[in-house]
Amino acid sequence: MIWFWGVLCALALVALFFPFIFWIDFSADFKGVTVCVRFFKKHVYTYEKKFGKKEQSEEEDCSASVDEEVAKAPEKPMESKESPKVEQKSEPESTREPEKTAEPAKTTEPVKPAEKKEEPQSVEEKEEPELSGKKPSDEKSSEKKLQEKNPAEEKAPVNESAEEEKEEKRSLTDVEFWTLLLTPEFDTRAWWAVRHALSALFKLFRMRFADCFVEGIRFQEYENMGYAAALNGVLKSFPYIGAWDFRMDWTRDHEPHAEGHLRASINVCRVLGLILAILFYGGIVAFTFWRRRAKILKTGELPELGFIRSKIVKMMSEDD
Structure with a gap:
């Protein structure tokens, strides 16, 4: 059994470090x-x-x-355009005469369906009150009772939950977002993470x-x-x-x-190392951003920036 696990470990090491x-x-x-x-x-x-x-x-x-x-192409279509014009003028004279005869036949026919439409309407109007009976009054009375009980019990918690959701879903404004990105502490942490991730990328090959x-x-x-x-x-x-x-x-x-x-x-070990490096350093930057964002949303206090960084924040917020 020990030999089996030893062989598996050796094969795993070969697969991880085998160069492609x-x-x-x-x-x-x-x-x-x-x-x-x-x-x-x-x-x-x-x-x-x-x-x-x-x-x-x-x-x-x-x-x-x-x-x-x-240059040669426009000479040919000029002859073909003149010939169909003469044929189109002769055709309408024969076609216009049967159109006039067909119109009066159509005007006399739609009189009959107008009479048929009145019959189902009268039948439905007579049947509706008979079928309804006392049911609509009973339904209205039950709905009124439910409406009297529910609004006092449900409106208050719904309003409270809506206000809480609005407070939680409030996002950063443009000024708050750019000030958070341009704070010196966050920039140093972000560039540190980007530098290490790029070094892992260059070591891939x-x-x-x-x-x-x-x-x-x-x-x-x-x-x-x-x-x-x-x-x-x-x-x-x-x-x-x-x-x-x-x-x-x-x-x-x-x-x-x-x-x-x-x-x-390239080998599999370097690919796995690149993925882990991106996840690790990206998680650090995301955690610092989320923590500073939560602090700004609670207190509403923005960090103080220098003259140049504040000008950049104004420019970026105006562009957005």
Whole structure:
């Protein structure tokens, strides 16, 4: 049994700290940019953007062809618009005559249903008093008794509960809200929480550059190129810039070109740590805000702000 639990713990640790690696291959020059994303060795996404003289010539050709089509298009519909006008004038003469004959037939028919409608109304008026009898009077008397008892008992607690709800539901005004946010103590606590949450976010991925270079760097004087090459040797000691190689074009036969690989790794443990950090620091900020809000609603006293912060509060309240 001990071996079983030991194996489970080992598997859990492997699952938490197992790195999921993403590779981003990129290359850029004056002709275009390409970016390729891979998950381990599996290709996921590619992005290509080409620019130069070829695209400009293609766009000019497309615009010229569109202008030619637009110029030719209005010539054809002009002939089709004139032909249907002659046909529409001849049709109404034949259609108007049967409409006049059909109207008198319709005027004579609606006289009959008017007589039928009067019969059900008279029958209902006669039947209503017979069916009602003494029931409505009994119902009215019972309703009056309930109304006499209920208002004295129910109106008082309803009014008290409504007043209590209004007091509890009162929200902060714009001035109170912005003064609460701009108090120095609350700002320091909020920025402290945001800084720690962002640090956890940046630690989510571990990024490393590999085999990155920039070639085709030229200067007018070779001395400046030598200084740049020496600076490149100094930058090799830095963690992220050390993987970059800035190559001087001494022979002036290489065009500017940049290429490299970016390795980003992530694991489940870092994701859980980010979620816990956001919940922890966000809960601290929310608790401080809620406590100060309750104090302002009870006492109605606002904290004193400086000249600049009070001006900002006025500006924000006026904008709202």
